[in-house]
Amino acid sequence: MLVFLLIDTFELFSKAEKLLWSLAIVSTVLMAILLVASYFNEDLDRKKPKKSGWLLIDSWSILLFLNFFTWTTILAHSWEGNLGKASLYGIPVGLLAALLPSLLPRPKKAPFPRKRRKHSAFPLERAITSTGEVLQYIPSHINGRGKVHLNLREAPYLLNAVCKSGELPVGQPVRVIEVLDESTLVVEPLDGSPPNLPS
Numbered sequence: 001m002l003v004f005l006l007i008d009t010f011e012l013f014s015k016a017e018k019l020l021w022s023l024a025i026v027s028t029v030l031m032a033i034l035l036v037a038s039y040f041n042e043d044l045d046r047k048k049p050k051k052s053g054w055l056l057i058d059s060w061s062i063l064l065f066l067n068f069f070t071w072t073t074i075l076a077h078s079w080e081g082n083l084g085k086a087s088l089y090g091i092p093v094g095l096l097a098a099l100l101p102s103l104l105p106r107p108k109k110a111p112f113p114r115k116r117r118k119h120s121a122f123p124l125e126r127a128i129t130s131t132g133e134v135l136q137y138i139p140s141h142i143n144g145r146g147k148v149h150l151n152l153r154e155a156p157y158l159l160n161a162v163c164k165s166g167e168l169p170v171g172q173p174v175r176v177i178e179v180l181d182e183s184t185l186v187v188e189p190l191d192g193s194p195p196n197l198p199s
Helices: 002-011 015-040 059-079 083-103
Strands: 050-052 055-057 131-136 146-150 159-163 173-181 184-189
Touching: 015 059, 015 083, 059 083, 159 173
Parallel strands: 159 184
Antiparallel strands: 050 055, 131 146, 131 173, 146 159, 173 184
16 A cells, blocks of 8 residues: 555656656665675675776765765755756765765774685694594595694684595594694594594
C-alpha cells in the first residue's frame, strides 16, 4: 500500500524533480554497494585516481558529490519553492563532500579487520625444539609438505612441515628439529619411535 502511495506521489513531481529523486536513490544504492564491497575487499578503489586538472576524480568522489548534491537539493527544495535556487545549496555541499576525501590522507590499512590474516611475522627459528601435532599428512623424505600445529601460544595455527625420514600421519606428536626455508619446518616423531615407513 505504501509503495502505491509513493508511486502516486512520484507522479505528481515535475520532470526535474523526478530526475533529482531518481539520481538520489540510484547514487545512494551505489554508494551502499561500494561501501559493502570495500568492507570485504580492502584493495577496492585503492588505485591511483585519474587526474583532471587539479581535481582528483574517482568513484568515491563522484558518488559523494551525487549523494550530497541530490539530498541537499531535495531538502532545500522543501523550504525553497524554486528547484533552481535549491540546487544552489546542493552544488557547494556536493563539491565539498567530493573534495574532502582528496584533501584528507587515506589510511593505508583499514581501521577494522576484514579477514583473518596469517601470522606471517612469526619467526620460525623460535619453533626449533618445540613440540606439536601433525594436522595434515606429511609425506616421507621431503617429498611433499604437510601441516603441523605447535604448542606455542604465539605460533600460527597451521605451519608447513616436512619430514626427512618416513611419513607422518595425522595426529602424530612431533618435534621441530630445523627450519628448511622461510615457510617450512623439518619435524621428527616426538616419541622417539621411527615414523611410519611408506609401503
